[in-house]
Amino acid sequence: MENDATARILAAIRAIPRGRVAGYGEVARRAGLPGRARMVARLLSGNDDPALPWHRVLRSDGRIAFPPDSDAFTEQSARLRAEGVWVEGGRVRGQRAAATLDQQLWGGVD
Template identity: 40%
Template sequence: MKPEGSYARIYAVVCRIPCGRVSTYGAVARVAGLPGRARQVGYALHALSEEEVPWQRVVNARGQISLGAEAGMNSLQRQMLEAEGVSFDDRGRVNLDEFGWRVNPS
């Protein structure tokens, strides 16, 4: 198993997130086969920087955008999600109970 393989897993999971839905780093990590390595998920996405992967649909457990550090990106992400139909509150948080993506919705 190559270390790069883990990254490909993360990208694959993110790509599986349907339009208008968001997921958390922990959830993606778990589905990608990296339980507890949520941090690495964010790290992988940061290194990603590709438009082919909807990294914008990935937020933290609070449903808030953690990009803060990357100037401009956090605002951009919010607008992109809003364009997909995702609602944000005054604090810039998403209602995971509603837009939170479930791997297998019952």
């Protein structure tokens, strides 16, 4: 059974619009759990929900959280590109996953 924290994190991840990305720290913050980026990561590592847009969750610097030679990396970048996200060199271009421009991501800018 999930806790509120878990549910909120999952909700925050599901709330990421298609073609958009967010950082672990951002998701945690959005879930009301600042500083729990690692918890978000741990959740994703054990998630079993195929409908969860885990591929939209990136590191704070906009990089994919997997080594470039891993399967997960390939799949994630492929999924992102399929959504129209510009991925290059294992990094997402065109938008910011960091909290510095949270307004751009969640503040209502589209």
